Amino acid sequence: QRPWSLWILFFLFNILIAAILPFILGRLVRIEIHVTDYFEVPVVADISSSDIERAEAAEPAYNNSELTWTIAPFSSRGSVPAPLAFAWGDDVVYFSEVGMSQLLPNGSGLGTFIESADISPSHSPQVQSVNAEINAAQGANSGSVLRWGIRINCAKIPDMHNNLMPVSKGGFTYLFTPRETLRLLFQGLDLSFPPTLERPLNFSSIVEIGDTLPVGLNHTTTAMGAQFSNNGVALSLKSTPLEMGQSSDFNGFLTVEHALIRLNDTFAPNGIFGIKGSAIADSSHHPTSIGYDAAVCVEVYEPYVLEAHNSSIASPVTRGIVEKASYLSDHTGVKEQLKGPRIIDPMVKRSLNSTGMTPIYIASHQNSVNQILKDNGRDLWYLVSFTNGTGPYGYTELSATYYAASRALADTTNALPYFVGSGLTVARQYPDKMYSSAKPSTLELILTIFSVFLLGLVSALFVPRLPLGLPRRGFDLFSWFFAFHTEELVAERSLNFGRNLDLRDIVDHSKDVRLYFPA
Structure with missing residues (x-):
């Protein structure tokens, strides 16, 4: 029992x-909100031809390593937009936040490349809708906007002894990347491997005359190489663009970038490096050496559709990714209806296209690189630690994951904001009235x-069972009486005892019933 x-x-x-x-x-029960009605409104989310001209004129300054030129944040905006990161499938996509000035009439983004703290709204063309309802709704509520986003995938260079020449006879450092390492990075981003990287590497385009290669370097499996000056800089970057926005098969920008770490182990007592150089004596005649490590990254700029909310009492907030696309389309499974007239002004674009934006990419990308180099360039021998260590001497081992996140955030802060200048694109503004449906x-x-x-x-x-082995059939009162009658605990039986009796009837039937228990 x-x-x-x-x-x-x-x-x-x-x-x-x-x-x-x-x-x-x-x-x-899953409740889904269906947004079916929307207005078309013009917002600042693209680059104009004048923005491209100014970026192209400033390009030599950004590419000059002696200047390390950067764009100062406009004081009228306080700072550059905050970086954002959203999960999309197996990837993390980085964006810059939508600025308030980008949603206002005659507004502009940072991509005007006007180096002035006093920016007049007249730099952005004004487009006023003939529909008064749209003009009233333009500064509030939720909507869908087009934005450029960044995905990045990084890996450490394997087998540094065979893929790195620390210091050549000509005073250069050479870094080489195996083809399979790059192939895995492209696969991680779901990108096709470029045919140019399948070809044998032309070493003469990288290595200076008289310099030698690492003894164990595999020439047939090496896809890329990078040359760095032996200048004592702790972090050096070498970018190789593969797509500059001009291809008909790819809407965006694609770059392979090598990062070389050269750090004196005096500043990293717990450091782990891929290879160390020859021992050299410090000022106290103690032996030290330069630790070398390297990573390679594949970074891609692509257009996305984001959901943003513009409040009348706070700054705009981006809520997440709607879809990966260069134009606005109906949500999956929901037929959206345009409310009001469609924007037909030729000054307002309906999609994001990388064609013609090469000067913008070069200027903004170099601005981000120069910001990183300036951050490390205050003292050339110091390095921002891309490791899991903490403290001034906490450098441990270069982490590709930490470096990828840092590199993406740097470009999100110092490159992506300049992809929005004075160009107008169509956005969708949804009214507050929403419909929802429930589905189990x-x-x-x-x-x-x-x-x-x-x-x-x-x-x-x-x-x-009850005590004494009496059966039970439930918790209701009838079950108790049934059990008593079944086991003959009731001295006198009631012939008309049934279910669904009122309490008064139960009392009449049972008030004089006596129960007995056999000893």
């Missing part, structure tokens, strides 16, 4: 399940109903 305590706990569990069952069933989660609902049915079946079939 099972102890009564088990039955008590079991029925207490039943009571608990009965209490929380409405809560569970409520969570099995079929699998979860079936499992829940089956579990409840199974629990009820166990409760009904496995009923405990």
Whole structure:
């Protein structure tokens, strides 16, 4: 026999399940909001021809390593937009936040490349809708906007002894990347491997005359190489663009970038490096050496559709990614309806296109690189630690994951904001009125109903017995009387005792009944 305590706990569990069952069933219903009506409104989200001209004129300054020129943030905006990161499938996509000035009439982004703290709104063309309702709604509510986003994938250079020449006879450092390392990076970003990287590497275009290669370098499996000056800089970057926005098959920008770490192990007592150079004596005549490590990254700029909310009392907030696309389309499964006239002004673009934006990419990308180099260039021998260590001497080992996140955030802060200048694009503004539909989660609902049915079946079939072995059939009052009559505990039987009796009838039938228990 099972102890009564088990039955008590079991029925207490039943009571608990009965209490929380409405809560569970409520969570099995998926409520979806359907946004069906929208306005078309012009917002600043692209580059104009004048922006491209100014960026092209400033390009030599950004590429001059002696200047390390950067764009100062406009004081009228306080700072550059905040960086954002959203999960999209297996990737993390980085964006710059939508600025308030980009949603206002005659507004502009940082991509005008006007080096002045006092920017007049007249630099951006004004487009006023003939529909007064659209003009009134332009500064509020949620909407869909087009934005450029960044994905990045990095890996450490393997087998540094065979893929790195620390210092050549000509005073250069040479870094080489295996083809399979790059192939895995492209696969991680779901990008096709460029045919140019399948070809044998032309070493003469990288290595100076008279310099030698690492002894163990595999010439046939090497896809890329990078040359760095032996200048004592702790972090050096070498960017190789593969797509500059001009291809008809690819809308965006694609770059392979090498990062070389050269750090004196005096500043990294716990450092782990791919290779170390020859020992040199410091000022105290103690032996030290330069630790070398390297990473390679594949970075891609692509257009996305984002959901943004513009409040009348706060700055705009980007809520997430709607889809990966260069133009606005209807949401999947929802037929959206345009409310009001469609924008047909030729000054307002309907998509983001990288064609003709090469000067913008070069200027903004170099601005980001120069910002990183300036951050490390205050003292050439110091390095921002891309490791899991902390503290001034906490450098441990270069992490490709940490470096990828840092590199993406740097470009999100110092490059992406300049992809928005004075060009206008179409955005969708949704009114506050929304419709929703409820749909049960079929699998979860079936499992829940089956579990409840199974629990009820166990409760009904496995009923405990009363003391003295008396049967029980339930908790209701009728079951008690039925048990008493069945086991002949009632001295006098009532012939008209049935179900669904009122309390008054039960009292009339049972007030004089006497129970006896055999000794």
